[in-house]
Amino acid sequence: SQQGEEDPQALSIQEGENATMNCSYKTSINNLQWYRQNSGRGLVHLILIRSNEREKHSGRLRVTLDTSKKSSSLLITASRAADTASYFCATDRSSNTGKLIFGQGTTLQVKP
Amino acid sequence: ETGVTQSPTHLIKTRGQQVTLRCSSQSGHNTVSWYQQALGQGPQFIFQYYREEENGRGNFPPRFSGLQFPNYSSELNVNALELDDSALYLCASSFEKGGAKTQYFGPGTRLLVL
16 A cells, blocks of 8 residues: 555646645655656656655755655756656655655656 | 666566566665556555565565575566556665665566466
8 A cells, every 4th residue: 555645646837847746644754755757667766855854955856844744745946848757755664674655656747 | 777677677477477577786785675566556565675584575465475695686576477466566776774775776677467
């Protein structure tokens, strides 16, 4: 079963706009990770945020984590056509085992 | 490129057959996890191997089994294939057992069961 849900399921924006994806989860976690997947291929790790962190940045990516609301958001600024992909959040629930529980994903389309 | 390789890339089997999928982990990584991703879904954790021992299992039946070898490469075996086993199978490697860690995923093996 999936740990959480991503919202929205699909998002379509114009190049240059910002894209925001949200993730909710159900149980306590040690860390939350965001991954990207192009056309059903392998997953690419984007960013990891620990449960005691509230915000993290990496290039055009900004991730927030609210453990009281059991939610996270991924913001991609100044989007590019190459950002078109599916984005997944994944939680590592206990002891940082690396046994990830994924959400259903958000499909992002960036139109040139 | 993560340095994690999987073989084969695609596979077609018939119901009831057995299949073996292979994964070579990134250099220096001693932990391998396997995931099943059905079409349109997020990956689901099958099991994890750490230093050749199973280190946790998801909600999958015993006909899903695995191995990890001394060089930390791994195999996923599925017996008595069912139509619902059709999916993308992903392996991911990471280093050490403790501490928050990044999973490095391979490109996956796409299995079709007819």
